[in-house]
Structure formats: structure tokens, C-alpha cells
Amino acid sequence: MAGLGEAASVIAVLQLTQTTLNYLYKYSRSLVGKKAQISTFIDALEDLETLLGGLEGLPGHLSTLKGLERPGGPLERCKDGLARLAKLLEPSSGNKLRSFGRDLIWPLKEKQANEILDVLEKQKSAFTCAKR
Numbered sequence: 801m802a803g804l805g806e807a808a809s810v811i812a813v814l815q816l817t818q819t820t821l822n823y824l825y826k827y828s829r830s831l832v833g834k835k836a837q838i839s840t841f842i843d844a845l846e847d848l849e850t851l852l853g854g855l856e857g858l859p860g861h862l863s864t865l866k867g868l869e870r871p872g873g874p875l876e877r878c879k880d881g882l883a884r885l886a887k888l889l890e891p892s893s894g895n896k897l898r899s900f901g902r903d904l905i906w907p908l909k910e911k912q913a914n915e916i917l918d919v920l921e922k923q924k925s926a927f928t929c930a931k932r
Contacts, residue, residue, distance in 0.1 A: 809869045814852040816882040821845050823889040831906060841885075844917055848878070851927040867930075874926035881919045888912055 824845065828838040855868070868875045888909055 809875050810852060810855045813875050813879050813882065814849065816879060816886065817845055817849045817852060820882050820886040820889065821849065823886055823891060826891050827889050837906075837910060841913060841917060844921060848920060848924060848927075851924055852878075855927060855930060868926060874923040878920060878923045881916045881923075885913060885916045885920075888916070 821842065824838060824842050828835055828842070831838060867873065870876075
């Protein structure tokens with residue numbers, strides 16, 4: 801049963817990617833005039849989701865998966881970045897006033913989100929290499 805832990809790590813990051821994408825979709829519906837900015841994040845996470853989905857089928861490449869899963873490795877960095885991005889975008893239960901507040905604070909969140917996205921983008925090359 802070797803490789804189950806590594807596959808579980810990939811699946812966990814994939815699920816976090818999907819959760820964060822759902823938050824982005826909801827966030828984009830509530831922002832006025834910011835759809836283009838949000839679509840950049842959505843496109844990047846959809847690419848990441850595709851790459852991670854391809855890693856699920858690599859059980860024969862256990863050493864590759866272990867390399868991605870190592871402490872401080874690409875999977876851990878992705879998981880940390882996605883968790884931060886999800887927390888930043890997590891929908892608040894609320895009324896229209898909160899939705900209006902999203903428009904006002906998006907410029908502040910966008911800078912943080914871009915920094916997180918940069919980290920995620922850097923991990924994509926490791927995932928692309930792992931698929932080869």
C-alpha cells in the first residue's frame with residue numbers, strides 16, 4: 801500500500817484548490833467591476849487543479865510523489881498558500897452591506913492574493929516536471 805500517503809496529500813491539496821475556486825467564484829459574483837482581476841486568479845487555480853489532477857494518476861512514480869510531498873516541498877507550499885487564499889476569500893455570512901464592503905476592501909486583499917498567487921505559480925513547474 802505504499803504511495804497512499806502521497807496520493808492522499810495530492811488529493812488534499814486538490815480539494816483545497818477546489819474549495820478556494822468555489823470561494824473565488826462566489827467572490828467574483830459579489831464584486832462590481834472587478835471580474836477581470838478575479839478571472840486571473842480563477843484561471844491560475846484552474847490550471848493548478850488540472851496539474852494536481854494529473855498527479856493523482858502517478859502511483860507508479862512513488863519517488864516523484866515523495867519528492868513533491870517533502871517538508872517545505874511544492875505540495876506543502878501549495879497547501880499553505882491555498883489555505884491562506886481560502887481564508888482571505890472565505891465568504892462571510894451576511895447581508896448586502898458585507899457584500900458592499902467586499903468592493904471596498906478588495907484592493908487591500910488583491911495585493912495579498914497576488915503574493916499568494918505568485919507562490920502557487922512557482923510550484924506549478926514542479927508539478928509539470930513530475931508528470932513527465
